[in-house]
Amino acid sequence: MPEIHESIAQHYHERTKYNPETLASKNQKLDWAKQPVPFKEYKIGSTLDLKPYLQEIPEAFANKPDAQWWQRLSRLLFRSYGLTARMPSMGSTVYLRAAPSAGGLYPAEVYIVSRGTPSLPPGLYNYQCRTHSLMHYWESDVWQALQEACFWHPSLESTQLAIIVTGVFYRSAWRYEDRAYRRIFLDTGHLLGNIELAAAITDYRPHLISGFIDEAVNDLLYIDPQQEGAIAVLPLADLLDIKQNLPIGCTALPSATETSYPQIPDGELLKYFHRHTQIQPGITGKLNLPMVKQEKSLEDKYNFPFCLKIPTSTTPIFWGENLLDLEITMHKRRSTRAYSGDDLTFDELKALLDFTYQPKNYIDQSLDSSPDYCDLNLIETFIAVCGVKGLETGCYYYAPKAQELRQIRFKNFRRQLHFLCLGQDLGRDAGAVLFHTADLKSAISQYGDRVYRYLHLDAGHLGQRLNLAAISLNLGVSGIGGFFDDQVNEVLGIPADEAVLYITTLGRPR
Template sequence: MPEIHQSIAQHYHERTKYDPETLASKSQRLDWAKQPVPFKEYRIGSDIDLKPYIQETPEGFANDPHAQWWQRLSRLLFRSYGLTARMPSMGSTVYLRSAPSAGGLYPAEVYVVSRGTPLLPAGLYNYQCRTHSLLCFWENDVWQALQEACFWHPALESTQLAMIVTAVFYRSAWRYEDRAYRRICLDTGHLLGNIELAAAITDYRPHLIGGFIDEAINDLLYIDPKQEGAIAVLPLADLLDIQQNLPPGCTALPSATETNYPDIPDGELLKYFHSHTEIQAGITGKLNLPAVKQPKSLEDKYNFPFCLKIPTTTTPIYWGEKLSDLELAIHKRRSTRAYNGEDLAFDELKALLDFTYQPQNYIDQSLDNAPDYFDLNLIQTFIAVCGVNGLESGCYYYAPKAQELRQIRFKNFRRELHFLCLGQELGRDAGAVIFHTADLKSAIAQYGDRVYRYLHMDAGHLGQRLNLAAIHLNLGVSGIGGFFDDQVNEVLGIPADEAVLYITTLGRPR
């Protein structure tokens, strides 16, 4: 039996760690005949073609308000999760999307719920990214059911549209087995980052909801909870409608903390864990949701004694007129396959950190100055610097509130990073490697086992902002979800309580 004091989230995290002594024995050859299709298909339903509204000259719709509405929704969906490239691979075609996904498996599905507008009838729609269309698979008013499932969240009172993101478990589990849940949540975080920024481009404001009755949302979408599960709900406030300019609301609610669980066989841990992070039905009426987010801590978590402190304030990235360069970066984004080992400039690293962690600096460019996350107070950032001009090699803690780097180890870690990243040359040749971490025990005490979803989605969200800033600066960037967990802390000097969630490598592309 598992140790009784461990919650299921802690047990899952320990069970899915990579260790150099056991990883080789766990590896197995992939059954390519069973590779999942990363698209959802419906046997019935009616399609709404969005391709005519994605043309590059929006001025063509200047005198057609209906076409303008469709164009905004079309661009939002396309920039969030649309196909951006088709590549031949092993006799078939691989489709790349605007949001990155581990192994190109794309476990997330996007649904649109309409309350009923003059142009989009009430009902449920699945975003078919392969054809860039909306498939209506249920024509009926389901908005009240959505509100009930989300505990009557205030963001659903005035909005007319919502997006629901689900996870199709097998798409990632086929390759990554039980550890796939980490990647599923990270990939969802990438998507949430895209939705946030694509919404700013198209005059929407997504309000993130992570606290909902899972079974009710799954039933609403007619999905099989053994194969697919809801993971985020996002009411879309239309910023062109003054009544929908809403204050931020509650994004995260706690679940139970499960400590009494059976021995779970390998291969069944992922689904068991997801189902035991659900919020159950039984809470009636409206929750006492705060009108605004919980106040942020005024201090950064770590202030190591006698450490070197280096300011990171800088000139914000300019994203072009009407965010045209941001839209281009979303379209151009690719994961870099190899770096040439050349140094980055410190100004480049500062710009990346500024865009990712200082959104208040971009309000004059019409970006959200406080985009929704679940709880960024739980996420910490460490940076291993191996090749940044003007910055000594070593491991640094990034203090976002103070906007400074605090050095905790003096060493060039190229060889160690190569090992920690499972022998991937991206770790060895990167100029800087960013680690997102969280104190898992403390986070569970605050939000229950469901926090594991929140932590990884927030880390993926931050990672996507790093991705887009790097692409804009013509840098290489690639996220890594596979690493030797415990050895990262030991080698880099990261406090032992910090569980590593995600790694982003940065360098000059080869």
């Protein structure tokens, strides 16, 4: 077998690209008889009902500390991943959730690990979103095992609760095959964005840990690693307990870079890739394990001397007293199905960018000024403007540190965007289409192949902030994970080194 120089992450990315010449031949009819159920069921365990604590009136639990504690946890879980609507579909019911998911497949599962509190005994709990309850399926103390799996991360020293998010592979692979791995992590990124904001509403602060010993966390949860895998661990610091008001810690750790691998058949690539992006037991001596968050670079990556530079600073979105408007927005969020083609305003676009990329502007509204991502330095943002009043049509690079748009191509891209988004009218009729990209080779040199997870988690997290900002402004928004990868770079003039991760369309709903 000839020597392979590209890593498994690069190989996976190339193998799962959509190409207009080959996509039609790959299209297969879905086997609806094998459609996965997007809910996990347990045959044994005890159920803790969270529905009574969804009272909107705080006075209902006045002078009842235990009930107030349960109300906070109930609201956090409901606003993050709870059911928000039921829709009939092909003779059955589709349950929509607070976090968006490609194809409504919802591959993520949410677990709670309790160290042992006066209200929640130690053990493992699965969040049953269909009934808004917790299934207590393991009663022993597992906190120390979690600490060991997370390399004794400081955020686990004083906290009492942690959320663990996993991905159930087949739920997405049933429809999207090997490319589903991208969507699983984008969907989980959406969920992380919701958890971040729902935690602010309920006086928690989640601390993201995306670098951990996979096998140990999977074993701790008693999940089958062939079917489901741990994706993120989030210790929940209770902001009402001063001992848990912790400094920000390291979120991402490197894995190995795999360049020697066999021929992998279609249909097996997803699971092979996941297995080879894991951090293995006993590797601590080989890893540099910083326990503080890395400083962000001082300058934006692309600073073209020839381009027009347009400031984007603006007045922050107001989310209401006690973030009530944010909570309402999280509940009513929906992915838009069609746009009218009418223009957005530049003020609207600036507000979207401000909420998504400038969290420090929202500290006065009690939102986290520096929420956890894996490494935002790796993510770049390009925007194709087709219909924004006050902006020329063309492609722009968004520089979040300088807070400005930098125009890199002059053109109306409506026809090409329709093609790039696999013929979806959302691409054609949007006023602006935002692209998250990353230099994959450079990112792998920093974090190994595991960085592919980090990139898509962060892109999804940013995408969810865009979702909520758009809904709050009565705009339409829809994420797109299926696109012609290489052709995006060619059409928009994006550097070839930038791997396209995610597309978010923005427009006026029809």
